[in-house]
Amino acid sequence: MPDLKQFPLTEPAGKGTPKVAKKLDAVASFIESQARMAMLEEKRIEREEQRLIKEEQRLAQELEFKKRMMELEIRMEEAAKVTATHNSKAAFVANLVSSGAPVEKISELLEMVF
Numbered sequence: 001m002p003d004l005k006q007f008p009l010t011e012p013a014g015k016g017t018p019k020v021a022k023k024l025d026a027v028a029s030f031i032e033s034q035a036r037m038a039m040l041e042e043k044r045i046e047r048e049e050q051r052l053i054k055e056e057q058r059l060a061q062e063l064e065f066k067k068r069m070m071e072l073e074i075r076m077e078e079a080a081k082v083t084a085t086h087n088s089k090a091a092f093v094a095n096l097v098s099s100g101a102p103v104e105k106i107s108e109l110l111e112m113v114f
Contacts, residue, residue: 096106
């Protein structure tokens with residue numbers, strides 16, 4: 001944008017010209033200050049966009065972490081169920097063995113129960 005101050009109307013060309021020059025200077029100053037304000041606002045918006053991008057990335061990482069934690073908890077629960085099943089089978093077999101049941105009967109009972 002051209003600097004309006006480079007075209008001063010200070011030479012009297014008739015009645016009221018110095019007033020016009022002052023008004024033009026005021027308008028030029030106002031336009032320049034508005035341009036500076038717009039530039040500062042644009043920079044502020046760019047900083048805010050960058051902040052939001054970083055926040056979005058942080059939230060995506062946090063979400064991915066929580067997802068992995070939930071998957072791990074599910075796997076741990078499944079492992080606990082499998083362990084409990086194995087433990088109950090082992091206890092069942094131990095009871096049968098301690099009661100003196102024959103091995104053939106134990107395997108038949110295991111197939112029926114589990």
